[in-house]
Amino acid sequence: MAITTAKATTYHNFIDGAWVPSVSGDLFENRNPADSGDLIGVFQKSTRRDVERAIEAARRAYEHWRLVPAPRRAERLFRAAQLIAERKEALARDMTREMGKILDETRGDVQEAIDMTYFMAGEGRRQYGQTVPSELRDKFAMSVRQPLGVCAVITPWNFPMAIPSWKIIPALVCGNTVVFKPATLTPLSALNFVKILEDAGIPPGVVNLVTGGGEEVGNALLVDDDVRVVSFTGSTGVGRTVSETAAPSFKKVHLEMGGKNVIIIMDDAKLDLAVEGCLWGGFGTSGQRCTAASRVVVHDAVYDTFVEQFSARARSLRVGDGVDPSTQMGPVVSRSQLDTVMKYVDIGQKEGARLVCGGHALTSGGYGKGFFHEPTIFADVAPTMRIAQEEIFGPVVSIIRCRSLDEAVTIGNTVQYGLSASIYTQDINRAFSAMRDLYTGIFYVNAPTIGAEVHLPFGGTKATGNGHREAGTAALDVFSEWKSVYVDFSGRLQRAQIDTADL
Numbered sequence: 001m002a003i004t005t006a007k008a009t010t011y012h013n014f015i016d017g018a019w020v021p022s023v024s025g026d027l028f029e030n031r032n033p034a035d036s037g038d039l040i041g042v043f044q045k046s047t048r049r050d051v052e053r054a055i056e057a058a059r060r061a062y063e064h065w066r067l068v069p070a071p072r073r074a075e076r077l078f079r080a081a082q083l084i085a086e087r088k089e090a091l092a093r094d095m096t097r098e099m100g101k102i103l104d105e106t107r108g109d110v111q112e113a114i115d116m117t118y119f120m121a122g123e124g125r126r127q128y129g130q131t132v133p134s135e136l137r138d139k140f141a142m143s144v145r146q147p148l149g150v151c152a153v154i155t156p157w158n159f160p161m162a163i164p165s166w167k168i169i170p171a172l173v174c175g176n177t178v179v180f181k182p183a184t185l186t187p188l189s190a191l192n193f194v195k196i197l198e199d200a201g202i203p204p205g206v207v208n209l210v211t212g213g214g215e216e217v218g219n220a221l222l223v224d225d226d227v228r229v230v231s232f233t234g235s236t237g238v239g240r241t242v243s244e245t246a247a248p249s250f251k252k253v254h255l256e257m258g259g260k261n262v263i264i265i266m267d268d269a270k271l272d273l274a275v276e277g278c279l280w281g282g283f284g285t286s287g288q289r290c291t292a293a294s295r296v297v298v299h300d301a302v303y304d305t306f307v308e309q310f311s312a313r314a315r316s317l318r319v320g321d322g323v324d325p326s327t328q329m330g331p332v333v334s335r336s337q338l339d340t341v342m343k344y345v346d347i348g349q350k351e352g353a354r355l356v357c358g359g360h361a362l363t364s365g366g367y368g369k370g371f372f373h374e375p376t377i378f379a380d381v382a383p384t385m386r387i388a389q390e391e392i393f394g395p396v397v398s399i400i401r402c403r404s405l406d407e408a409v410t411i412g413n414t415v416q417y418g419l420s421a422s423i424y425t426q427d428i429n430r431a432f433s434a435m436r437d438l439y440t441g442i443f444y445v446n447a448p449t450i451g452a453e454v455h456l457p458f459g460g461t462k463a464t465g466n467g468h469r470e471a472g473t474a475a476l477d478v479f480s481e482w483k484s485v486y487v488d489f490s491g492r493l494q495r496a497q498i499d500t501a502d503l
């Protein structure tokens, strides 16, 4: 898995059951975003050739794995869930070190992988199909799920273990094999996850890990005819490239992409609860969640009070290294993410929004070696401003005023994305109207836009997704396809839709 020298630990790819270096011999560094002097390790900068080897291994392994009965496949996955649970604390610490979010949140990320693995392992004994009466005598009609083959799994860095588990575990329980390309910012958590699958007894070639850049490694997966499914989570821009590149070979492409999620606060809301929700929704993971509440639409009657209370609480959040138990918000993941946040703070000010809190990168004292930014709030944001329309993916929240529920819903829907929305109200009629009219894949009442559980479908509408869902049993639809089976035991030719006289 790794070789440690005085300089650094070198981590390898996992292909056909062996930990191997890239054919290129090139490496890339993984550093701690809270302290860029902390080198976590060096990882394989893989090439097209490495990807081809991994696909070939997965293709061969598929011929065996697809025939292993699903309940037997699931036994290995139950074992994997146990191992993740046993290693939870170490996995969370590695994750905080490589991507910055606080330990409570990385423990949550690992917990999500445990939950998903147990849930999907249960599907080894379900994967229900349909049996229906045939329109003809002495004929049996049913549908069964069948696997597709080699699945490419391409993931982002913000949920380094949860998101891979959402894809790899359902792929495996359905009988597929996998080539996994994680984000370059979080290869260690990916490697830890694959090591657990190896330790759980998943056979060689069934899961392969190839680290490296999106254009080289990711692209090689998209153009190979032997890859039949691509499951991608990341930005909308890259998702579009993934979709276009995979289209000529008619792969099944599952995309989970960006968000610009909204919390609506009505005049009858419990304001304390709404403030708590906006803090967690806006600044959890330093705002780097696809479901982050980056827009808050507030009714005119409570607007000023909300802005005052929310900004007071945001100002008091303790920013720091995520391993420190007193830290409430960690760094952003990289220099380039910090630059993006600073760019949008500048854009917001130029657009005329009112900066009520934060607005600066933290660069002095203990912050000097990391990528820290103050929790930042803009008030008096117009719905058309770029800070209200574009995904920033950092600790920046835009507050927009509304005068009615209808207006709030229109504002909520007038973005290109459609992942998650929420409403704070004590009025059940308003809650249900908003649930019906906000065009998103996920909706909350009296809770922020984050907090999905593994046993319901997860995904978004419009530029967030392409119609698929992950998690829940919906994930099985990504990683399997239906075969309809007719068994005629009449002993004679029976013609469907033609031999209709027989009552």
Ligand code: NAD
Residues within 6 Å of the ligand: 154, 155, 156, 157, 158, 159, 181, 182, 183, 184, 212, 213, 214, 215, 217, 218, 219, 222, 233, 234, 235, 236, 238, 239, 241, 242, 256, 257, 258, 259, 289, 290, 291, 391, 393, 419, 459, 460, 464
């Ligand atoms: P990204 O799009 O930059 O990268 C995602 C993955 O795609 C990485 O592994 C990257 O290496 C790879 N990639 C890059 N170029 C590629 C190419 N040409 N071909 C194939 N693969 C390529 O995203 P990111 O910065 O890692 O993550 C942040 C984004 O992910 C945000 O937009 C966020 O909203 C989104 N996200 C969405 C969800 C969701 O479920 N909807 C969940 C988490 C994150």
